[in-house]
Amino acid sequence: MARRDGGTLADIARRAGVSKMTVSRALRMPEKVAAGTREKIMRAVRERGFVPSRLAAGLAGGRTGLVAAIVPTTTTTMFTAAIRGLDHALTAEQQALVIGQSEYRKDSEERLVRAYLAWRPDGLILTGGVHTPALETLLRRGGVPVAEMWTLRPDPIGAAIGFSDRAAFVELTRRLIAAGLRRPGFIARDTIGDPRVPERLGGYREVMADAGLGPRVVLQPGSQPAIQAGAAGFDRLLAEFPDTDAAMFASDTLALGGRFGCMRRGLRVPEDMALTGFGDLELSAEMEPRLTTITIPGERIGKLAADWVQGQLAGKRGATVVDVGYTIAVRGSAPV
Amino acid sequence: MARRDGGTLADIARRAGVSKMTVSRALRMPEKVAAGTREKIMRAVRERGFVPSRLAAGLAGGRTGLVAAIVPTTTTTMFTAAIRGLDHALTAEQQALVIGQSEYRKDSEERLVRAYLAWRPDGLILTGGVHTPALETLLRRGGVPVAEMWTLRPDPIGAAIGFSDRAAFVELTRRLIAAGLRRPGFIARDTIGDPRVPERLGGYREVMADAGLGPRVVLQPGSQPAIQAGAAGFDRLLAEFPDTDAAMFASDTLALGGRFGCMRRGLRVPEDMALTGFGDLELSAEMEPRLTTITIPGERIGKLAADWVQGQLAGKRGATVVDVGYTIAVRGSAPV
DNA sequence: TTGAAAGCGCTAACAC
DNA sequence: GTGTTAGCGCTTTCAA
Numbered sequence: 001m002a003r004r005d006g007g008t009l010a011d012i013a014r015r016a017g018v019s020k021m022t023v024s025r026a027l028r029m030p031e032k033v034a035a036g037t038r039e040k041i042m043r044a045v046r047e048r049g050f051v052p053s054r055l056a057a058g059l060a061g062g063r064t065g066l067v068a069a070i071v072p073t074t075t076t077t078m079f080t081a082a083i084r085g086l087d088h089a090l091t092a093e094q095q096a097l098v099i100g101q102s103e104y105r106k107d108s109e110e111r112l113v114r115a116y117l118a119w120r121p122d123g124l125i126l127t128g129g130v131h132t133p134a135l136e137t138l139l140r141r142g143g144v145p146v147a148e149m150w151t152l153r154p155d156p157i158g159a160a161i162g163f164s165d166r167a168a169f170v171e172l173t174r175r176l177i178a179a180g181l182r183r184p185g186f187i188a189r190d191t192i193g194d195p196r197v198p199e200r201l202g203g204y205r206e207v208m209a210d211a212g213l214g215p216r217v218v219l220q221p222g223s224q225p226a227i228q229a230g231a232a233g234f235d236r237l238l239a240e241f242p243d244t245d246a247a248m249f250a251s252d253t254l255a256l257g258g259r260f261g262c263m264r265r266g267l268r269v270p271e272d273m274a275l276t277g278f279g280d281l282e283l284s285a286e287m288e289p290r291l292t293t294i295t296i297p298g299e300r301i302g303k304l305a306a307d308w309v310q311g312q313l314a315g316k317r318g319a320t321v322v323d324v325g326y327t328i329a330v331r332g333s334a335p336v
Numbered sequence: 337m338a339r340r341d342g343g344t345l346a347d348i349a350r351r352a353g354v355s356k357m358t359v360s361r362a363l364r365m366p367e368k369v370a371a372g373t374r375e376k377i378m379r380a381v382r383e384r385g386f387v388p389s390r391l392a393a394g395l396a397g398g399r400t401g402l403v404a405a406i407v408p409t410t411t412t413t414m415f416t417a418a419i420r421g422l423d424h425a426l427t428a429e430q431q432a433l434v435i436g437q438s439e440y441r442k443d444s445e446e447r448l449v450r451a452y453l454a455w456r457p458d459g460l461i462l463t464g465g466v467h468t469p470a471l472e473t474l475l476r477r478g479g480v481p482v483a484e485m486w487t488l489r490p491d492p493i494g495a496a497i498g499f500s501d502r503a504a505f506v507e508l509t510r511r512l513i514a515a516g517l518r519r520p521g522f523i524a525r526d527t528i529g530d531p532r533v534p535e536r537l538g539g540y541r542e543v544m545a546d547a548g549l550g551p552r553v554v555l556q557p558g559s560q561p562a563i564q565a566g567a568a569g570f571d572r573l574l575a576e577f578p579d580t581d582a583a584m585f586a587s588d589t590l591a592l593g594g595r596f597g598c599m600r601r602g603l604r605v606p607e608d609m610a611l612t613g614f615g616d617l618e619l620s621a622e623m624e625p626r627l628t629t630i631t632i633p634g635e636r637i638g639k640l641a642a643d644w645v646q647g648q649l650a651g652k653r654g655a656t657v658v659d660v661g662y663t664i665a666v667r668g669s670a671p672v
Numbered sequence: 673t674t675g676a677a678a679g680c681g682c683t684a685a686c687a688c
Numbered sequence: 689g690t691g692t693t694a695g696c697g698c699t700t701t702c703a704a
Contacts, residue, residue: 005479006453008681019691024683034689049474054454055395056681059696064391066455068432074419080411087410087437091448096404096434096455101423112427117342118390119402119432138385143341227622253619260624283589283619286563288596344697355675360699370673392697395680675704680697687692 007048015044027052058120067309068098068116069125070109072194078279078298079127082149085302086125093310095122102127104193110135117144123309129153129160130195145312147305151196152321159308161301161322165196168294168326169203172248172276175328175336177211181246181274184208185216187233187258188250192222200250200278216241230257238265245274246334252277252284252293259287259333274334289332297324343384351380363388394456403645404434404452405461406445408530414615414634415463418485421638422461429646431458438463440529446471453480459645465489465496466531481648483641487532488657495644497637497658501532504630504662505539508584508612511664511672513547517582517610520544521552523569523594524586528558536586536614552577566593574601581610582670588613588620588629595623595669610670625668633660 013020018037026033026041033041044050058064067090071079083099090097098116102109110132113124123145129152131139139146139157146158153160176184186204188197201217208215218237220229230249234257237244249255255277259269267273269289277284277293284291301324308320330336349356354373362369362377369377380386394400403426407415419435426433434452438445446468449460459481465488467475475482475493482494489496512520522540524533537553544551554573556565566585570593573580585591591613595605603609605625613620613629620627637660644656666672 005477010681020682021692022690025690028683032689037689051450051453053395053456053681055391055400055456056696057683058391059389059395059698060681060683062683062696066434074410074423075413075416077411080416083410083435084437087435091436091451094451096452097436098402098432099419099423099435100427100433101420114387115427115430116432117387120389120391141341225618225622227619231622256619257622260622263624282561283563283592286561286567286593286596288599346697356698357676357700358674361674364699368673373673389697392680393699395682396697396699398680398699673704675702677702678700680699683694683696685693685695688690 005048006050008050009052012041012044012048012050015048016040024052063313064120064122065095066098066119066121067095067123067125067306068100068113068119068121070100070102070112070116071127072104073101074099077281078296081298082127082302082305085299085304086306087302089303089306089310093306095310104191106130106132106135106193113139122313123147125149125305125309128195129156145309147308149301149305151199152323154321156319156321158312159305159320159322161304161308161324163296163324163326165199166203166206168278168328169200169248170207172294172328172336173204173207176246176248176274176276176334177207177213179334179336181334181336182211182213183216183241183244184246184248184274185218185237185241185244186248186250187218187220187230187237187254189222189224189226189229189233189254190219197250204248216244226251226253227257227260230254231261232257234258234261246276247273248276250278252279252281252291255291255293255333256283256287259291269333270335274336276334280329284329285331287333292331292334292336293329295327295329300324341384342386345388348377348380348384348386351384352376399649400456400458401431402434402455402457403431403459403461403642404436404449404455404457406436406438406448406452407463408440409437410435413617414632417634418463418638418641421635421640422642423638425639425642425646429642431646440527442466442468442471442529449475458649459483461485461641461645464531465492481645483644485637485641487535488659490657492655492657494648495641495656495658497640497644497660499632499660499662501535502539502542504614504664505536505584506543508630508664508672509540509543512582512584512610512612512670513543513549515670515672517670517672518547518549519552519577519580520582520584520610521554521573521577521580522584522586523554523556523566523573523590525558525560525562525565525569525590526555533586540584552580562587562589563593563596566590567597568593570594570597582612583609584612586614588615588617588627591627591629591669592619592623595627605669606671610672612670616665620665621667623669628667628670628672629665631663631665636660
């Protein structure tokens with residue numbers, strides 16, 4: 001090794017004239033060491049700039065302090081909020097966050113998990129509750145605490161902390177219809193592998209069917225940039241269903257594209273066209289008019305996932321499902 | 337430990353009827369093991385679902401496969417692009433990314449680095465070239481390869497991979513003036529601890545002074561949400577300097593706020609007011625008109641940082657400075 | 673091509 | 689309150 005200075009437990013022990021064990025104790029359970037001894041040890045630690053190896057500690061003690069998380073992408077605001085929550089909670093407990101992106105692909109999720117397992121993380125945090133069968137089996141064996149963020153499922157591997165996309169869209173669609181907007185359309189990108197879009201669409205369809213209304217659905221290719229997809233999808237929606245009176249977008253960024261579409265066509269929002277989004281980005285509250293959307297407590301989801309993992313380490317057992325819910329932020333673009 | 341199954345090298349060795357060393361070789365340097373032996377070993381590995389511990393490997397071999405990165409925040413698109421580049425490059429080399437957020441605070445950067453050092457990372461990736469004196473000293477001791485992303489500095493600790501904010505704003509301001517916009521204003525948030533905003537402002541000031549023009553600068557509080565700050569800053573700019581003919585924003589999100597400000601005032605873009613941003617977010621190319629802005633190759637920065645660390649591990653020595661440059665994306669909002 | 677011995681730096685469990 | 693012994697699961701080095 002020799003890469004780093006700082007020395008080892010043994011060095012410090014020698015300097016302070018005690019045994020390695022006493023140094024180890026002084027560092028981890030200071031109250032179990034006599035004040036005088038502790039002083040001497042701490043001085044030696046400071047002088048040498050000693051940083052104990054958590055690799056060695058992990059090997060010997062069975063706890064690495066590493067928690068691995070996998071998100072579909074780190075470039076989407078909704079997930080970065082969760083990462084933020086994870087980071088804060090883990091750092092506070094002297095743990096470190098290892099992170100990877102699956103790009104919404106189940107096979108790369110599996111590959112990443114297998115790789116991370118080699119570092120013997122104290123916990124594993126995944127996004128969504130759908131995995132490859134092999135991964136599901138592997139994780140069910142219970143080697144490591146697994147928390148699934150974002151979506152809910154009846155029988156999670158460990159913990160599921162999230163909300164129901166379907167419920168959110170059911171409520172939002174109902175409220176639009178109740179407000180007299182009986183011809184709302186639905187616009188999304190066809191993100192392959194992301195089960196949340198079908199959930200939202202399902203909620204929309206359910207309510208439309210219940211109300212005896214025909215669905216108006218436009219799916220843009222998943223490869224298209226969001227704002228562009230929103231604008232293009234909006235155009236297609238009006239081409240296919242010219243009498244549409246509201247556009248429900250599967251994300252705020254899509255809705256922003258729709259907003260530009262309205263501008264180009266001279267449609268007033270919300271008088272001629274109501275607009276709704278999903279995700280409550282910062283920009284949503286700043287649009288003209290401000291965007292009615294669904295707010296998700298992303299940071300809280302991350303924090304709760306970290307908390308649950310820490311609870312497991314502290315000896316708590318058993319699976320949990322936590323619905324953190326959603327909020328419908330009613331603003332100018334759709335006064336429902 | 338016993339937390340995980342999969343067994344140990346010794347288990348596999350026993351099953352395959354060879355020594356631990358041979359298993360270790362079969363896994364890491366398959367060509368150095370006889371084909372038949374290898375077969376037997378691989379079968380045992382598969383049967384038991386063996387995943388070698390990288391903790392033990394790191395302790396014994398001196399290489400952990402962990403690379404730690406610290407960014408100011410994971411919620412800013414510019415940094416998530418870099419994270420993406422890091423992640424891809426590291427995953428390809430079987431390394432894992434440990435990540436933390438400094439919230440633009442130098443002391444928490446130092447705290448995080450000290451914590452990460454305990455895991456003996458193969459490399460350390462920081463954002464920016466300004467650190468606490470203690471951290472600078474610690475890192476200069478050379479214990480671990482350090483790459484600094486985003487900004488450039490003459491004598492980096494290890495590598496500096498970034499671009500010059502100042503140069504970008506010098507060029508952009510020059511081009512505005514050359515295009516006949518002689519009364520451009522500058523709007524930013526006063527982000528404490530982020531040295532890049534002063535850099536941009538410095539570039540602007542320099543060119544204005546050279547041209548014999550008075551600076552028109554508005555700084556909004558750093559705590560304000562970006563779009564809101566952009567709109568409010570734009571209002572203040574026009575209040576203080578009513579004859580302003582162009583607004584240069586320190587970020588695209590601020591510029592979006594400015595765009596809304598123009599809408600409210602009935603100002604045409606770019607005829608009555610030219611607008612420029614910084615960062616080239618996805619939405620920038622989708623505004624009406626599309627936003628003229630400065631494009632930074634964030635993902636490339638991350639990739640190059642990872643590449644450099646990997647080069648150091650492979651035995652290369654020495655510091656480097658890589659200027660990845662910037663591009664001025666000239667679009668409708670300011671045809672310069 | 674394969675194996676045996678020694679040790680990486682720490683902690684758990686048990687003395688004293 | 690402190691020390692001793694015995695590993696944790698690998699890799700390095702050297703020998704066969």
